[in-house]
Amino acid sequence: MRKITYHKSELRNFVNDMISGKIKTLDFYRDFTLEASRDIKKTPKYDSFREEIQEEIYHLDKQMAALKAMKQKMQRVINSPTEIAQLGSLVITNKARFYISVSLGEFFYEGDRFYAISEESPMAQIMKGKKAGDEFVLNNIHQKIEEIL
The missing domain is CATH 1.10.287 (Helix Hairpins)
Structure with a gap:
């Protein structure tokens, strides 16, 4: 990416x-x-x-x-920068971009594909508390967190 x-x-x-x-x-x-x-x-x-x-x-x-x-x-989604994955975080992995906010699904912003996911989703739950450099596996897909905003 x-x-x-x-x-x-x-x-x-x-x-x-x-x-x-x-x-x-x-x-x-x-x-x-x-x-x-x-x-x-x-x-x-x-x-x-x-x-x-x-x-x-x-x-x-x-x-x-x-x-x-x-x-x-x-309205509850924080807008300030975060260092760990939580509600309001934009988590960029080596595979995708996740906006932990609401369950809106896939969308395109500035020409890039994003996924708006709720904090209750399995993806958000596995990323919760992780920081840049951490890795995780969900559904046999390995991902590395490159950046959290």
């Missing part, structure tokens, strides 16, 4: 913006689905279709709750 300096505050803002964008998109789909449900005729012929729409709204509401919880959890 090439040596690049990342700014954690910018990365944190980027992740927050991604979550906000997902919330906005989900809000649009939910409103659209609600509007569609109002337009369906109230006859027995359309009962199963209305049930499917209600099920979809239920799933959208669950996703929205998860995203809002993620947004709230991002």
Whole structure:
């Protein structure tokens, strides 16, 4: 991996913006689905279709709750530099870049691949308390921590 300096505050803002964008998109789909449900005729012929729409709204509401919880959890993510892997750390290994924050998964920032992982994830748990130079193995994959920001 090439040596690049990342700014954690910018990365944190980027992740927050991604979550906000997902919330906005989900809000649009939910409103659209609600509007569609109002337009369906109230006859027995359309009962199963209305049930499917209600099920979809239920799933959208669950996703929205998860995203809002993620947004709230991002407020707890520390933005200051860290020397050991913990919540808020950007851990760069010889294989990948992990931002210990929320469970957002893979994303691209400044052209590089990152993984936003929650502090409860197995990867974050095995890295917790480690510092640059430490090594670990997860799922038979050996990694060495090159840098922690």
